Amino acid sequence: MQDGQIIERYVFPSPSPNVNLFMITYWSSGLRVKGLLAVPKKEGLYDGLLYLRGGIKSVGMVRPARIAQFASEGFVVFAPFYRGNQGGEGNEDFAGKDREDAFSGFELLKRNPKVDPDRIHIFGFSRGGVMALLTAIEKRDAASVVSWGGVTDMELTYEERKDLRRMMKRVIGGSPKKVPEEYKWRTPIYHLENLCCPVLIIHGGKDQNVSIEHAYRLEKRLKELGKRVTTWYFPNFTHYFPPAMNRKMVTSSCQWMKNQVLS
Numbered sequence: 001m002q003d004g005q006i007i008e009r010y011v012f013p014s015p016s017p018n019v020n021l022f023m024i025t026y027w028s029s030g031l032r033v034k035g036l037l038a039v040p041k042k043e044g045l046y047d048g049l050l051y052l053r054g055g056i057k058s059v060g061m062v063r064p065a066r067i068a069q070f071a072s073e074g075f076v077v078f079a080p081f082y083r084g085n086q087g088g089e090g091n092e093d094f095a096g097k098d099r100e101d102a103f104s105g106f107e108l109l110k111r112n113p114k115v116d117p118d119r120i121h122i123f124g125f126s127r128g129g130v131m132a133l134l135t136a137i138e139k140r141d142a143a144s145v146v147s148w149g150g151v152t153d154m155e156l157t158y159e160e161r162k163d164l165r166r167m168m169k170r171v172i173g174g175s176p177k178k179v180p181e182e183y184k185w186r187t188p189i190y191h192l193e194n195l196c197c198p199v200l201i202i203h204g205g206k207d208q209n210v211s212i213e214h215a216y217r218l219e220k221r222l223k224e225l226g227k228r229v230t231t232w233y234f235p236n237f238t239h240y241f242p243p244a245m246n247r248k249m250v251t252s253s254c255q256w257m258k259n260q261v262l263s
Contacts, residue, residue, distance in 0.1 A: 004104045007025045010022065029104070055126065062079045120141075137195050143197060146202065150201070198260045200230045215231070
């Protein structure tokens with residue numbers, strides 16, 4: 001079995017009349033991992049979108065309405081639950097080996113007959129920002145990558161989020177002082193030389209879940225390397241944008257992604 005190959009697929013209730021949703025079981029590094037696939041009902045060849053959620057385990061779980069929202073903008077969307085979730089095999093390890101579930105998800109989209117394999121984008125929210133950037137570094141044929149409220153530096157997350165330290169020590173193997181190599185491996189700003197696609201950074205200035213310093217560090221490093229980067233900063237917003245602006249950002253970011261392919 002190859003990474004990204006679908007093992008099982010069954011219909012999942014869709015919140016949109018224009019989008020079909022499917023619960024997927026697929027191969028990722030020898031594990032059966034679960035995810036949600038959203039496919040526009042209208043015939044045609046679409047851009048693919050790998051949606052990488054934030055949180056860990058039940059916190060920040062993929063929401064069908066969110067996936068359908070992106071699919072309604074004209075994408076075939078796949079959102080992995082990551083290993084160990086929703087009945088999937090293995091254990092989630094916070095941007096460690098579970099990054100392979102994102103890599104395999106990228107390959108799953110390539111295999112979809114309604115997806116143009118040269119037009120696959122990667123979108124990460126919160127902790128998913130790390131996953132998105134690591135996937136774009138690995139998959140050099142990605143069309144673009146979006147980091148919305150995204151983590152970019154795992155050591156900074158450890159410093160800022162005292163409430164997450166116990167979990168991070170358990171999952172990663174210790175603090176940044178004890179296992180610095182594990183945090184560096186999980187931090188994409190150290191590996192951006194291999195990134196090929198344009199990057200969009202969306203971040204709220206009052207974000208207390210993932211400080212805007214993550215966005216600044218990512219932007220600075222991308223510019224140092226001469227990479228293509230666009231920033232949309234909102235000084236008065238937190239980690240969660242107001243509903244109307246959230247919807248606007250989905251539409252605007254989707255348009256941005258499609259424009260990168262055409263440029």
